[in-house]
Amino acid sequence: MVAPLRIGLAGLGTVGGGVIQLLDVNAALVARRAGRPIIVSAVSARDRSRDRGIDLSRFRWEDDATRLAAADDVDVVVELVGGADGPALTLARATLAAHKPFVTANKAMLAHHGLLLAELAEASSTPLKFEAAVAGGIPVIKGLREGAAANALSGVYGILNGTCNYILTRMEKEGLEFSAVLADAQALGFAEADPSFDIDGVDAAHKLTILASLAFGSRPDFGAVGISGIRALRLVDIRQAASMGYRVRLVGMAEQTGDRLLQRVHPALVPMSHPLAAVEGPLNAVVAEGNFVGRLFFMGRGAGAGPTASAVVADLIDIARGEAGPAFAMPVDALATFAPADPSSQQGRYYLRLAVADRPGVLAELTAILRDCGVSIEALQQPSPGDDGTAIVTIVTHATAERAVNAAATAMAALDSSLDDPLIMPILGQEG
Amino acid sequence: MVAPLRIGLAGLGTVGGGVIQLLDVNAALVARRAGRPIIVSAVSARDRSRDRGIDLSRFRWEDDATRLAAADDVDVVVELVGGADGPALTLARATLAAHKPFVTANKAMLAHHGLLLAELAEASSTPLKFEAAVAGGIPVIKGLREGAAANALSGVYGILNGTCNYILTRMEKEGLEFSAVLADAQALGFAEADPSFDIDGVDAAHKLTILASLAFGSRPDFGAVGISGIRALRLVDIRQAASMGYRVRLVGMAEQTGDRLLQRVHPALVPMSHPLAAVEGPLNAVVAEGNFVGRLFFMGRGAGAGPTASAVVADLIDIARGEAGPAFAMPVDALATFAPADPSSQQGRYYLRLAVADRPGVLAELTAILRDCGVSIEALQQPSPGDDGTAIVTIVTHATAERAVNAAATAMAALDSSLDDPLIMPILGQEG
Numbered sequence: 001m002v003a004p005l006r007i008g009l010a011g012l013g014t015v016g017g018g019v020i021q022l023l024d025v026n027a028a029l030v031a032r033r034a035g036r037p038i039i040v041s042a043v044s045a046r047d048r049s050r051d052r053g054i055d056l057s058r059f060r061w062e063d064d065a066t067r068l069a070a071a072d073d074v075d076v077v078v079e080l081v082g083g084a085d086g087p088a089l090t091l092a093r094a095t096l097a098a099h100k101p102f103v104t105a106n107k108a109m110l111a112h113h114g115l116l117l118a119e120l121a122e123a124s125s126t127p128l129k130f131e132a133a134v135a136g137g138i139p140v141i142k143g144l145r146e147g148a149a150a151n152a153l154s155g156v157y158g159i160l161n162g163t164c165n166y167i168l169t170r171m172e173k174e175g176l177e178f179s180a181v182l183a184d185a186q187a188l189g190f191a192e193a194d195p196s197f198d199i200d201g202v203d204a205a206h207k208l209t210i211l212a213s214l215a216f217g218s219r220p221d222f223g224a225v226g227i228s229g230i231r232a233l234r235l236v237d238i239r240q241a242a243s244m245g246y247r248v249r250l251v252g253m254a255e256q257t258g259d260r261l262l263q264r265v266h267p268a269l270v271p272m273s274h275p276l277a278a279v280e281g282p283l284n285a286v287v288a289e290g291n292f293v294g295r296l297f298f299m300g301r302g303a304g305a306g307p308t309a310s311a312v313v314a315d316l317i318d319i320a321r322g323e324a325g326p327a328f329a330m331p332v333d334a335l336a337t338f339a340p341a342d343p344s345s346q347q348g349r350y351y352l353r354l355a356v357a358d359r360p361g362v363l364a365e366l367t368a369i370l371r372d373c374g375v376s377i378e379a380l381q382q383p384s385p386g387d388d389g390t391a392i393v394t395i396v397t398h399a400t401a402e403r404a405v406n407a408a409a410t411a412m413a414a415l416d417s418s419l420d421d422p423l424i425m426p427i428l429g430q431e432g
Numbered sequence: 433m434v435a436p437l438r439i440g441l442a443g444l445g446t447v448g449g450g451v452i453q454l455l456d457v458n459a460a461l462v463a464r465r466a467g468r469p470i471i472v473s474a475v476s477a478r479d480r481s482r483d484r485g486i487d488l489s490r491f492r493w494e495d496d497a498t499r500l501a502a503a504d505d506v507d508v509v510v511e512l513v514g515g516a517d518g519p520a521l522t523l524a525r526a527t528l529a530a531h532k533p534f535v536t537a538n539k540a541m542l543a544h545h546g547l548l549l550a551e552l553a554e555a556s557s558t559p560l561k562f563e564a565a566v567a568g569g570i571p572v573i574k575g576l577r578e579g580a581a582a583n584a585l586s587g588v589y590g591i592l593n594g595t596c597n598y599i600l601t602r603m604e605k606e607g608l609e610f611s612a613v614l615a616d617a618q619a620l621g622f623a624e625a626d627p628s629f630d631i632d633g634v635d636a637a638h639k640l641t642i643l644a645s646l647a648f649g650s651r652p653d654f655g656a657v658g659i660s661g662i663r664a665l666r667l668v669d670i671r672q673a674a675s676m677g678y679r680v681r682l683v684g685m686a687e688q689t690g691d692r693l694l695q696r697v698h699p700a701l702v703p704m705s706h707p708l709a710a711v712e713g714p715l716n717a718v719v720a721e722g723n724f725v726g727r728l729f730f731m732g733r734g735a736g737a738g739p740t741a742s743a744v745v746a747d748l749i750d751i752a753r754g755e756a757g758p759a760f761a762m763p764v765d766a767l768a769t770f771a772p773a774d775p776s777s778q779q780g781r782y783y784l785r786l787a788v789a790d791r792p793g794v795l796a797e798l799t800a801i802l803r804d805c806g807v808s809i810e811a812l813q814q815p816s817p818g819d820d821g822t823a824i825v826t827i828v829t830h831a832t833a834e835r836a837v838n839a840a841a842t843a844m845a846a847l848d849s850s851l852d853d854p855l856i857m858p859i860l861g862q863e864g
Contacts, residue, residue, distance in 0.1 A: 018724070022582055022724050024584060025584075025723070026583065026584055026723070026724070029584055029649065030582060031798070032583075032649055032762050032766045033581045033582075033583075033649065033761055033762055035757075035758075035762070035763070040724045072561070137546075137725035137726065137728065138579075138728060139574075139575055139578070139579025139728075142571075142574060142575075142578060142579050143571055143574075143575070143579070144576060144752060144753070145747060146571070146749070147563075147570075147571025147574050147575070147746055148571070148742070149462075149465045149466075149745075149746050149747030150454055150458060150462060150465075150741070150742045150743075150744075150746050150748075150749060151458065152457075152458055152461055217461065217464055217465065239503055274711065275731065278710055280705065290569075290742060291457070291458070291738075291740040292450070292454050292457075292458070292569070292739065292741055292742040292745075293569035293733065293738065293739050293742035293743075294569065294732065294733045294738065294739060295569060295732060295733075296569065296571075296730075296731075296732040297729075297730070297731040297732060298726040298728075298729070299707065299729040299731075300725065300726065300727060300729060301725065301726045301727075301729075306723075306724040306725065306726065307724065307726060309582070309723050309724055310580070310583055310722060310724040310725035311582075311725075312582075313581075313582030314578060314579055314580070314581050314582050315665045316582075317578070317581045317582060318755075319576060321757045321758075322757065323578070323750075323755040323756070323757050324752045324755070325754065326753075326757050327466075327698055329465055330464050330465055330591075331467070334464045360683075362741070376834075380712075422777065430700070
């Protein structure tokens, strides 16, 4: 058998442990598929003494992860440290400078520094791979970079954060409010102690940035992603959506419109018959719409030790096989620069939810505002007549400009009777 | 820009036309992604004079497709002729002997001669690629060969024939019998004039053979696939399934049990909540269950000019990028040989449908047979008391050995009261 591919593994958290376990359990299979054994030779993490339930004595320990890059016993560095900057970025630069392949699950770093890293990888003619950075075990990086490569894509969108989807699914199934489910999710380990990266949509935006670059052959542009998370959602929104045949999902979407690229993460109403509506709990899913292939749909586990390790080792097998080319599917020079599209120029149907004082004349005020903004009402409901002097009003618009809906919401928020910021969600069509 | 990758295209039917159109429409994008232009230089088909609605004057014409293999202006041969043997196989052998990459959508040829072709490709160190052979535009060959490569798979299964799925979907939605939908599908071009390859499950079995090889690292073994199609299905089966919360789907499945491999294509009852139940019309879908990644689900268009061309050109882009390795994911020598598993040793729940004479005592005969065979009944229904002296009886069993159900069905068929061959369908669990 040919010489093994020797891994230097930085980061020994859940995913790092999963990679070690996978390479143990599936060693023979991985060697057959890769054409050579893939073994961990050296590891690094912050705290050597912590009990991780893994026998680390087989591996050489490095206190300083950066030294993995230059180590003689390391052919490829796997970075599972996390963080957009700091040690992860230092390690990435050092590894690529040492002309060694670099594999990472670090979406934050790629969203912020992906272009720089791709340039370094190109300069040293070495692979930069990151299947695990988006949608966990689902091979969606490969699906876009290679599987759908023959297509001009009109859009790519999906459910990219399992924590949010878990929370939304439980709110719907169990009739619970957001805060109750979040607290329980934290207790169960499905949400972080500081959940803001997940529930405020930042994590999904990191992933979307990477997907959009692959889908549209464009430079990753995290700053252009419009982000709104699920913190403002209430059970009433989910119930109202359900009563009309929709589920609420946190959707990351990127669409090319002319020479502009729209990138956004936001909660949206998804028709029950749309494949994304069937994505439940912590699952992730991605839809790509190509001009020849039509709609492709990928679904699977978006996080966790096993799925993420599966994606990391898939990258390692590609590297072992010599089947790894440009990180973002083409040389950096060939990547396009898109101006960000103005989200308010989008057209579609929208859901609005308002909390207002429960007194006569309020509905007349609201409908007057909508009329003045040129927004046509498809449905207006007052699902929970308040016994505390507040009323919830939900409105579904006919197809209209997002700009008009925003203007109406701003005017509504300025009313004396308004008790809370209005919530706006786009409504996906069957076609996305 | 570097020299173009020049294609010799054999076969100018729907898919061949799609490939030409895709390489025209998406030329600039494909060149960016592939790192070089991909152009058709020479074409071959049976009848030069036929009007295909494509300007062929740009391409050099070859009367004899085999000559594409040796042609100086051809770097890669794309075979869209079809047929397991004959000209397609001759062309494949000639191309690989000429050390040129070979791309094909020909599932029949791969199911029968895939191993031989992989050996030839290996001997000449040149790519053999066939993404378009299974599930049209869905990158499921890549998904198994690369995306899920780190996993030991316990099973791979899916909806691999769009014609059958179209027929089953219409039977359910429109309440029509099989023969009526088939005739209409033929009139609309969704089914061939001779539909037997599709509706008898042979096409799905070809595709399953390829998937199973990739999933289990085994030699393609078409002869080991147990095949039953959808010809014997009646509307009553679909209605009974629906009443119990199932849809009927033609499922191709491969499962490793110890050192044996089960491969079969058969109609099955799929729970409504299973992702395969949501696959409607001509869509295809594949599920892979991995020991680290869990369940992966891929869905998209399984046939047609656009999706199939998308897969063919994805292969060409891989070749242009230099990212194409062993055809069946590992060297032929490393592929395992599995003994076929005995399907009758399977355990599960089953659906049985019988047509019997509508007279007293028949149900007692049937239940006595089930008792004698050790098959426990979960539900027995007589949905359509016959006015022509026949009665339909449907039975759902508790978990039992398939062998016992087969024995019961054989005994039932031998009854004087039996009017038709009993139909047996396995019932998929949520876990597949």
